[in-house]
Amino acid sequence: MLWVVEVEDLYKVYPGDIRALNGVSFRVSRGEIYSILGPNGAGKTTTMKIIATLLKPTSGSVRVSGIDVASNPSSVRRIIGYVPQDLSADDELTGFENVVLQARLYGLSKGDAARKAKELLEMVGLGDAANRLVRSYSGGMRRRLELAMGLVNDPELLILDEPTLGLDVQSRLALWDYIYRLKREGNLTILMTTHYMDEADRLSDRVAIIDRGRIVIEGPPNNLKSRIGGDIIMIKISSVSGDIAGKIASVEGVLGVDLVEGNLRIKVRSAEQAMAKLLGVLGSINGQIEGISITKPTLDQVFIEYTGRMFRDEEPGDFRRQMMVWRRRR
Known part of the structure; x- marks a missing residue:
């Protein structure tokens, strides 16, 4: 099986022997939605940041499509999209300008960046709001904009850290419609964190439950419940x-x-x-x-x-x- 993500014996220890991660291991196969579930402070975001090359582990290894994130982070960044828990779009720019800026950071020409921004904003339902300042967007619109920004490089792996945090029910359902469309049409691999158990249960191919820096169990949701x-x-x-x-x-x-x-x-x-x-x-x-x-x-x-x-x-x-x-x- 071709693993898109391979995490082996991952530790993250902060000064004072504060263990954010305590031996985390898991693998994600191509084309699946894999969710890491757990309460706030369990180690979910720390894991995502290490995979996204934003944080160095104390020990252990992470590979994305066979590329080691520690020794070759720039190559990993070219093939992943990362949508952080904290909103990153500039409120003083339009939605279109934010996506163009992100695309330019990935090396797209001005013309290609504009075409990509238009395509992605239409896909996530923001075509009519593309030229509005982001500060006028609702919470659901902001999350969809972040999703578009995470897709400008046509990633093999999309990392979503609490993608529906703070959204109302209808906005969350709409966001997942867009994500599933991506998965169906592009064979996209999605790695996400959430503390919404029902959401992960119904959306994920496999889930891992993390608690206090350890994965205590993983597998397809129905298999875990049947145990x-x-x-x-x-x-x-x-x-x-x-x-x-x-x-x-x-x-x-x-x-x-x-x-x-x-x-x-x-x-x-x-x-x-x-x-x-x-x-x-x-x-x-x-x-x-x-x-x-x-x-x-x-x-x-x-x-x-x-x-x-x-x-x-x-x-x-x-x-x-x-x-x-x-x-x-x-």
């Missing part, structure tokens, strides 16, 4: 006695019980079959039940399974519903 199996019952209870986990574990159909930040997380073969018996057990102990939720396994649950704690940057439910509609439309 958990069954249904997940989350019960919030006012007080938890020491023997409650043992009592629940003895209920027929219960596969496992964890206490996660004051919530009982119960894995069962079937929530419908187990619920009545579980409520019977819970009714016999001290403590008031404050809430019950039942879900199929999600990437949030995968995160809990492999880290033992809750994922803090959860995605609002309205985006989950919108994403289901978006996927059907594709």
Whole structure:
């Protein structure tokens, strides 16, 4: 298999023995969307900056299309597009001028840069706003402009660091329409970071979950969720006695019980079959039940399974519903 990205045993340690990355390894194949998921501060942006040649690792190696980023960064920059988390476009220039400037930095002639800018702005739906100052753009328009700027060199690899951060639901769906169009038409390889689990679940070919500078698990989203199996019952209870986990574990159909930040997380073969018996057990102990939720396994649950704690940057439910509609439309 031809790997577009190869990351091997990557470490980044700052003064004071602050470990941003602690042995990260993964590979990305040509034409896939590979997402690195994790909460803020997990090491996502550090990883992206190293791959994009913007930050040097403490140790380890990174290759893009076989080119080592440490020994030949200029060659790597010619074949990647990088869309950073922080917006980089100049507010005092028009959208067209920003893309032309970026293209000129990659060595395109004035005429070729203008043609490329027009093509890309039309592609991301900014053709009508090309001659407006960027300061007048909405958040969604700015993100689309950043995407256009990241594509001026026709990259083999597009690196997207939190590409939909701060966007409303409709703007995020629109942005992903453009990205999928690129993937379909150009066999583009996309490496992205996000803390939106639902987004990554529905958009990615493979995902890696990173926590505290380590990748704890990776694979196709459905495969990761299938490792958990069954249904997940989350019960919030006012007080938890020491023997409650043992009592629940003895209920027929219960596969496992964890206490996660004051919530009982119960894995069962079937929530419908187990619920009545579980409520019977819970009714016999001290403590008031404050809430019950039942879900199929999600990437949030995968995160809990492999880290033992809750994922803090959860995605609002309205985006989950919108994403289901978006996927059907594709």
